[in-house]
Amino acid sequence: xxxxxxxxxxxxxxxxxxxxxxxxxxxxxxxxxxxxxxxxxxxxxxxxxxxxxxxxxxxxxxxxxxxxxxxxxxxxxxxxxxxxxxxxxxxxxxxxxxxxxxxxxxxxxxxxxxxxxxxxxxxxxxxxxxxxxxxxxxxxxxxxxxxxxxxxxxxxxxxxxxxxxxxxxxxxxxxxxxxxxxxxxxxxxxxxxxxxxxxxxxxxxxxxxxxxxxxxxxxxxxxxxxxxxxx
Numbered sequence: 001x002x003x004x005x006x007x008x009x010x011x012x013x014x015x016x017x018x019x020x021x022x023x024x025x026x027x028x029x030x031x032x033x034x035x036x037x038x039x040x041x042x043x044x045x046x047x048x049x050x051x052x053x054x055x056x057x058x059x060x061x062x063x064x065x066x067x068x069x070x071x072x073x074x075x076x077x078x079x080x081x082x083x084x085x086x087x088x089x090x091x092x093x094x095x096x097x098x099x100x101x102x103x104x105x106x107x108x109x110x111x112x113x114x115x116x117x118x119x120x121x122x123x124x125x126x127x128x129x130x131x132x133x134x135x136x137x138x139x140x141x142x143x144x145x146x147x148x149x150x151x152x153x154x155x156x157x158x159x160x161x162x163x164x165x166x167x168x169x170x171x172x173x174x175x176x177x178x179x180x181x182x183x184x185x186x187x188x189x190x191x192x193x194x195x196x197x198x199x200x201x202x203x204x205x206x207x208x209x210x211x212x213x214x215x216x217x218x219x220x221x222x223x224x225x226x227x228x229x230x231x
Contacts, residue, residue, distance in 0.1 A: 047121040048129025051114055055133025059140025062102060066141060067148065070098045070169035075156065077163045082156055085164070095169030099145075100201045103138050107208025110134060114209075115216045127213050134205035142171050142202055174200040 073091035075082050114130055115122065148168040156165055175198040184192035 044121050044125040047118055048125050051129045052133035055110060056136035059137045062137055063141035063144035066099055066102055067168060070095055072166035075165050075167055077159045077161050079161050096171055096173055096201050099171050100204045103205035104208045107134055107205035108212045111209040111212035130209050131206045134209045138202045138205050145170050171201050174202055
């Protein structure tokens with residue numbers, strides 16, 4: 001055995017030069033290849049939960065943007081009631097359309113960012129967190145809008161005759177009452193239970209996020225969807 005062979009035997013596998021003569025970079029040294037993180041269900045669940053919490057917290061700016069950009073319907077207080085200034089105001093429908101449009105954009109952006117930023121956690125668990133967070137985000141925005149709606153009608157009740165007020169936007173095509181749905185299920189009325197769980201516009205962000213995330217997964221060249229996994 002020559003001296004060169006003896007020196008090669010003493011080297012660790014990671015320190016041996018490659019056939020081209022360039023040393024193999026150490027993954028523990030800065031600039032070397034990134035070591036693949038361990039894939040566990042617990043870590044995936046943690047990442048999905050954090051994503052859902054972040055999306056739910058976006059419900060507040062979501063509601064603020066919705067309230068700002070949606071045209072409001074003008075009302076006038078009459079003796080014994082109130083009426084809209086326009087004969088057929090389209091502001092009633094615009095509230096739902098704008099709410100759904102913001103949810104559509106939010107769902108697409110959330111899915112794209114989750115796919116890019118959480119590469120090591122890609123998979124069905126992260127998609128589940130994305131869906132739950134998207135629904136929670138729109139639910140928070142909807143509840144804030146409902147609170148503004150109640151405050152408006154209370155102000156209308158106390159306003160003097162002749163006052164002009166502008167009704168805030170609201171989501172009309174939503175029927176979400178988990179308590180009523182549970183009560184219906186207890187007596188075996190599945191139809192009534194489903195009728196109490198109509199998300200309507202509250203499902204737009206979740207559907208958009210699911211579609212976008214599925215498209216990204218479909219274009220992935222790796223079965224595990226992770227960029228650090230072999231093809």
